[in-house]
Amino acid sequence: MNTQIDTQIDLQWLKACQIEDAIENGGVCLKLNDEQVALFYFARRNEWYATQNECPHKRQMILSRGMLGSLGDTPKVACPFHKKTFALDTGECLSGDECAIKTYPVKVENGTVYIGMTA
Amino acid sequence: MKNDFLSEKTVIMERKKIVIIGNGMVGNKICEKLKHKSDILDIIVFAEEPIRAYDRVHLTDYFKVSSIEELFLSKKEWYAENNVKIHLNDPIVDVNRSKKEVRSLQGLIVPYDYLVFATGSAAFVPPIPGVEKEGVFLYRTIEDLDLIKAYAAKVKKGTVMGGGLLGLEAAKALVDLGLEETAVIEFAPRLMPRQIDDSASQLLQTKLAAMGLSCLLQKSTSQLLGEERLMGIAFQDGSSIETDLLVISAGIRPRDELARKIGLAIGERGGIVVNPHMQTSDPAVYAIGECALVNDMIYGLVAPGYEMAEIAAEHILGEEKSFKGFDMSTKLKLMGVDVASFGDPFISEPYARTILLEDRNKGVYKRLNVSTDGTRLLGGILVGEATSYNMLLQMVNNSMPLAEHPELLLMSEQGQNKSASSGLEALPDGALICSCEGVTKSQICDAVINGNCENADGVKKCTKAGSGCGGCVPMVKDLVNYTMKQQGKYIRSTICEHFDLSRQELYDLIKIHELKSYDQVLDALGRGHGCEVCKPLVSSLLASLWNEMILSKGNDVAQDSNDRYLANIQKGGTYSVVPRIPGGEITPDKLIVIGQVAKKYKLYTKITGGQRIDLFGAHLNDLPLIWEELIAAGFESGHAYGKALRTVKSCVGSTWCRFGLHDSVSFAIQIEERYRGLRAPHKIKSAVSGCIRECAEAQSKDFGIIATEKGWNLYVCGNGGSKPQHALLLAADVDSETCIRYIDRFLMFYIRTADPLTRTATWLNKMEGGIDYLRNVVVEDSLGMGETWEQDMQLLVDSYRCEWKVAVEDPEIRKRFVHFVNAPEERDESVRFDTMRGQKKAADWNLKTY
Numbered sequence A: 001m002n003t004q005i006d007t008q009i010d011l012q013w014l015k016a017c018q019i020e021d022a023i024e025n026g027g028v029c030l031k032l033n034d035e036q037v038a039l040f041y042f043a044r045r046n047e048w049y050a051t052q053n054e055c056p057h058k059r060q061m062i063l064s065r066g067m068l069g070s071l072g073d074t075p076k077v078a079c080p081f082h083k084k085t086f087a088l089d090t091g092e093c094l095s096g097d098e099c100a101i102k103t104y105p106v107k108v109e110n111g112t113v114y115i116g117m118t119a
Numbered sequence B: 001m002k003n004d005f006l007s008e009k010t011v012i013m014e015r016k017k018i019v020i021i022g023n024g025m026v027g028n029k030i031c032e033k034l035k036h037k038s039d040i041l042d043i044i045v046f047a048e049e050p051i052r053a054y055d056r057v058h059l060t061d062y063f064k065v066s067s068i069e070e071l072f073l074s075k076k077e078w079y080a081e082n083n084v085k086i087h088l089n090d091p092i093v094d095v096n097r098s099k100k101e102v103r104s105l106q107g108l109i110v111p112y113d114y115l116v117f118a119t120g121s122a123a124f125v126p127p128i129p130g131v132e133k134e135g136v137f138l139y140r141t142i143e144d145l146d147l148i149k150a151y152a153a154k155v156k157k158g159t160v161m162g163g164g165l166l167g168l169e170a171a172k173a174l175v176d177l178g179l180e181e182t183a184v185i186e187f188a189p190r191l192m193p194r195q196i197d198d199s200a201s202q203l204l205q206t207k208l209a210a211m212g213l214s215c216l217l218q219k220s221t222s223q224l225l226g227e228e229r230l231m232g233i234a235f236q237d238g239s240s241i242e243t244d245l246l247v248i249s250a251g252i253r254p255r256d257e258l259a260r261k262i263g264l265a266i267g268e269r270g271g272i273v274v275n276p277h278m279q280t281s282d283p284a285v286y287a288i289g290e291c292a293l294v295n296d297m298i299y300g301l302v303a304p305g306y307e308m309a310e311i312a313a314e315h316i317l318g319e320e321k322s323f324k325g326f327d328m329s330t331k332l333k334l335m336g337v338d339v340a341s342f343g344d345p346f347i348s349e350p351y352a353r354t355i356l357l358e359d360r361n362k363g364v365y366k367r368l369n370v371s372t373d374g375t376r377l378l379g380g381i382l383v384g385e386a387t388s389y390n391m392l393l394q395m396v397n398n399s400m401p402l403a404e405h406p407e408l409l410l411m412s413e414q415g416q417n418k419s420a421s422s423g424l425e426a427l428p429d430g431a432l433i434c435s436c437e438g439v440t441k442s443q444i445c446d447a448v449i450n451g452n453c454e455n456a457d458g459v460k461k462c463t464k465a466g467s468g469c470g471g472c473v474p475m476v477k478d479l480v481n482y483t484m485k486q487q488g489k490y491i492r493s494t495i496c497e498h499f500d501l502s503r504q505e506l507y508d509l510i511k512i513h514e515l516k517s518y519d520q521v522l523d524a525l526g527r528g529h530g531c532e533v534c535k536p537l538v539s540s541l542l543a544s545l546w547n548e549m550i551l552s553k554g555n556d557v558a559q560d561s562n563d564r565y566l567a568n569i570q571k572g573g574t575y576s577v578v579p580r581i582p583g584g585e586i587t588p589d590k591l592i593v594i595g596q597v598a599k600k601y602k603l604y605t606k607i608t609g610g611q612r613i614d615l616f617g618a619h620l621n622d623l624p625l626i627w628e629e630l631i632a633a634g635f636e637s638g639h640a641y642g643k644a645l646r647t648v649k650s651c652v653g654s655t656w657c658r659f660g661l662h663d664s665v666s667f668a669i670q671i672e673e674r675y676r677g678l679r680a681p682h683k684i685k686s687a688v689s690g691c692i693r694e695c696a697e698a699q700s701k702d703f704g705i706i707a708t709e710k711g712w713n714l715y716v717c718g719n720g721g722s723k724p725q726h727a728l729l730l731a732a733d734v735d736s737e738t739c740i741r742y743i744d745r746f747l748m749f750y751i752r753t754a755d756p757l758t759r760t761a762t763w764l765n766k767m768e769g770g771i772d773y774l775r776n777v778v779v780e781d782s783l784g785m786g787e788t789w790e791q792d793m794q795l796l797v798d799s800y801r802c803e804w805k806v807a808v809e810d811p812e813i814r815k816r817f818v819h820f821v822n823a824p825e826e827r828d829e830s831v832r833f834d835t836m837r838g839q840k841k842a843a844d845w846n847l848k849t850y
């Protein structure tokens, strides 16, 4: 699980969904604060990640339908459109020169998934 | 304008001003070279043609692509970005050598420090009465080709005067343009008289005849017949032929008219005389390419022209390099006929010993000329099979010692392949592999070892090798593979960082260990956490092996996006829906249902190239609803999203067509229903035609079937797409049952052994032994696998279920078709559409506003 500091200024923990709504080793899309957020449950590594849903390459709302994987030790997601890949922990683009994607902290408490967003 | 140039001159006194006349292949090359070598040059180009330099060597391709874009030698912006001034459509008409100024047709006067002639050559037009008639053409520029194409569309019979390299290329182009009859007339007693001998020519004629080209030898033209329009050709021997169109290709003449006018030294039979540094009789004036006469020779090829550009550029910049003559070996660029000659093709007793191979059965003729002491190769001719051309040429050019049995060099492809790779080792580091760009063996090896180039394309980018005439590409490929092997890099093609196995090894291991899910496979055979390369590949293998519902066992997240949602993703994130319409046959009722569903869910509809209907623009949330309605009306998934069987096209066949021999529709439906849902390394397509008119285009399919008087002909490994290839005959006149048995075996063999994402055509191209080997395996059952494969296939056929039916009935799977998990009813409102011709279309990329 990501260790994030929830004392960060302005960080709001928004209730996202129940654990069973998430997909093992895959992503789902959430509507939070009128933003589209992609939530990934990387079950093989027992890790949760959240990023923006928009792929910066052609600005498509799609990353939640992407495929998870690893590059060395880095967890990543590949966009379904043109297979650009992004690191899930840092948001960095791992293929080509697309800009990085936003990432959000995730925590799981009592079967509920929360995503930290700045208000 | 004039003042502009004068003031420019005063400002840049220190800089050197170079004017280049001609923007053909060599004129373009010297611009590149000069720019590459120095920054303090002002280059001004004058071109007679209205467009910038294009690849004349591949001029004939223009008929195929019909767009000049692919032939341009430089990017559109290159000249501007590099500050090279280019005046198109404005030839130089005069030069004042004492003032060092050129004058163009439009009246520009431009001073120069150095002047370069790169005016090339023009087709030689023999002084025959009637050459001015309508219907007589040359073959040198894009304009020529445009004229020929337009005229050919209106006439039936074409003729080419001249049976040399260029003439034959032009003649084949006429055949391809669809002229009903095409002939080549040649003055000499054989074709390509400067390159090949009589025996080779005879064989070549047979091959050309098979392509629809007839050859008239020893014909000397006396007159062109017809009033204003050409109608025929009369020969000196009194005979004549009818023809509507004539292309003259009787040799080239250097464009030296301007040089002559301004008093430069000109050779006796034309050409601007230059010294080994490419300087003309005026040291400030250079000549390069086909207009230059060097060592008393005009070099009518691009590679020596490029070398001249290099030498002139160096010399202008103060380096002393000289032209040392150039190899004139050539390969004929005709689809379907291999002809090559290299070194000295004609040298014979007592100066050389000749080794001949003449196989009329296979249509192969090869001649090697070996030095009298048997140690060196001096030259030779290859017809019918020229794969060893590059290697033999290298042996001549580098005086490589011959092995004990030089006759082995004439042997079949397999033998050659062996000698080719051992030959690569013996090749000296400095051996010139790409003569157009002057790239050596060691530069290519270096690009592989230190430049991380792992294929011929990479090497091309890195070194430019293979970007000229392209003749060396096969050898570059061999060298890349050879070097990678040396480096231990390329032992086999493994999948990705998570699996150290080839696809075939993985297939076998999954089968032996009976693994059923991606995670199982990764845990048992791989490492790490997978990626977008191995996940779809393993998923495809699992589907090919077990044919379980592809979204079960947690495999959904290991499927490529299209497979995961059983639909093709489109721009904007919506999906397409393609119901199966076996054989392209559909009832009016079903058509109505498609229309109703499309209306209800606001889908764009289009008839596909595969004889079915595609419905585009479905929201993820709507997919299960749409399919529920389609399934209720009797439709099934069309697997347009999978690497799986797509369509089996049919022609209407004997039920209606007056030519139909059998019921091609019924057979197509039977075939499509048998293999529907079958997962393979790539998509597979098929078609059935009711007779040889081939309205279903079966010969462009992975497997295609054509009715004959006695049964069916089965063709395999055809491909459309970007590199079309005709399918080859696997079995003739077989009955329906045998046909299906062969297809079972063929498909299982393909599924088991092909590399990922390899269509059947490419798979066959890489197969040693080619179609004959494949026929042995499938028809003769040489591997003894026939029965196993038929059983394996039957298993897959029996376990078929419509994926969409399973999906809509399984609540767990169905739950995944929502855009927001926390707002399942809501669709993605960021999706945008435009309208066009009364239907919707996806909004363009990037234009999305929120």
Ligand code: SRM
Residues within 6 Å of the ligand: B568, B569, B570, B576, B577, B578, B606, B607, B608, B609, B610, B611, B612, B613, B614, B640, B646, B647, B683, B685, B700, B701, B718, B719, B720, B721, B722, B723, B759
């Ligand atoms: C819909 C259709 C075009 C049309 O409007 O007619 C089409 C559309 C697509 N084609 Fe095609 N192809 C269609 C007929 C063809 C044909 C013609 C044919 O089958 O007779 C060809 C050439 C024949 C062949 O395959 O040999 C063809 C050669 C390709 C290729 C190149 C394959 C190759 O070997 O080079 C691709 C790319 C690929 O598969 O990797 C491709 C890929 C695609 C994809 C799947 C691209 C993609 O991944 O999004 C398109 C998506 C369709 C969709 O979303 O539903 N399509 N495509 C045709 C669907 C036929 C059908 O009913 O299933």
Ligand SMILES: Cc1cc2nc3c(=O)[nH]c(=O)nc-3n(C[C@H](O)[C@H](O)[C@H](O)COP(=O)(O)OP(=O)(O)OC[C@H]3O[C@@H](n4cnc5c(N)ncnc54)[C@H](O)[C@@H]3O)c2cc1C
Residues within 6 Å of the ligand: B021, B022, B023, B024, B025, B026, B027, B028, B046, B047, B048, B049, B056, B057, B058, B059, B060, B090, B091, B092, B093, B118, B119, B120, B121, B139, B140, B141, B166, B169, B255, B258, B288, B289, B290, B291, B299, B300, B301, B302, B303, B305, B333, B469
């Ligand atoms: C159909 C065809 C197939 C060929 N196949 C091969 C092959 O397989 N292998 C091979 O090595 N070679 C081949 N060649 C030959 C090759 O194309 C030439 O060797 C090469 O183009 C020569 O380049 P160049 O720049 O000297 O002449 P060109 O490419 O002819 O360029 C000369 C340019 O100068 C222009 N010009 C002339 N006078 C003036 C003037 N006064 N002012 C301004 N501009 C002027 C002309 O309009 C022309 O554009 C082929 C040629 C043809 C036509």
Ligand code: SF4
Residues within 6 Å of the ligand: B651, B652, B653, B654, B657, B658, B659, B660, B661, B664, B689, B690, B691, B692, B693, B694, B695, B696
């Ligand atoms: S291929 Fe033959 S049988 Fe089929 S429609 Fe064409 S002409 Fe008729």
Ligand code: FES
Residues within 6 Å of the ligand: A055, A056, A057, A058, A059, A060, A079, A080, A081, A082, A083, A084
């Ligand atoms: S839109 Fe994501 S990779 Fe192109």
